[in-house]
Amino acid sequence: MELSTAFTELLGVRHPIVLAPMGGSAGGALASAVSRGGGLGMLGAGMGDRDWLARELPVMAGVEEPWGVGFLSWATGAGAVEQALEYGPRAVMLSFGDPSPFVERVRAAGAAVIIQATDLEEARQAVDLGADIIVAQGTESGGHGARRGRSTLxxxxxxxxxxxxxxVLAAGGIADGRGVAAALALGAAGALIGTRFQATAEALADPSVTEAIVRGRGQDTERNSVLDIARGSRWPAKYTARTLGHPYLDRWRGREAELSASAAAQQDYRADVARGAVPPLPVWAGEAVDLVTDMPPAADLVAALATQAVEALARAGRR
Structure with a gap:
């Protein structure tokens, strides 16, 4: 079953389903599986690690279906974007920070420009820059998002x-076909999905992360800056991250300024990671994590999401 929207027509994909370009999870195996399944697979290039790109981009070389790559605007460099464009992605997504340094180069390469917006100011900037597609990210999403953002609905x-x-693609709190249908009912042309795709056979996520997501509950997630501070991450203060529970959250919640000023506390964090007392990375997970109960192949998941969305829309029409 296929749902035709302005997004599917623009990029030539069968289903209005997009893999969120999650750093640490969305490598070549996952992105290619989503694209072959009829969605838009997106490599999670994040900060533009050139070695990572050199390893994962060649996986996409044999993919005939449209695919893309996503970067963190605040952290990546022009060289990494150029490296990705050499492989001919159909789309490049720019998230978090000012995308303007990269837009014209992406457009000149013939790739669609996707810009993620976490608030209306970012959405207006995306329109002004001539984005081909805009992602509207609600605060239910896993991983980073606006500290003072708004819910997806x-x-x-x-x-x-x-x-x-x-x-516009909807993002945040979408983990099954009913969520995709809801996004379409809101006027979106598709859905960008992250947490659900972390628990798939092809995801790069560590097995412990996948297990935590399958067992996770939405009420156990929270948006915080504690773990970025503890890790010494350079993420801009505008963005916090939704994660599952973590010992350092319980220890430092509400004491972020104190944590920022404590070199000893950050050293303790690194020592705890080294000895295995805490996971090497936070478990990024959105509020819809309750709906993630298995680890299917990604292409099968795309098909299931599309079928569920069609059925949900049909049920709504009958009512």
């Missing part, structure tokens, strides 16, 4: 109205 239609006729 009210945020998406506002961005849809602001951006029209530019296609």
């Amino acid at each position: 009210p945020f998406v239609p506002v961005v849809v109205d602001l951006a029209a006729p530019v296609p």
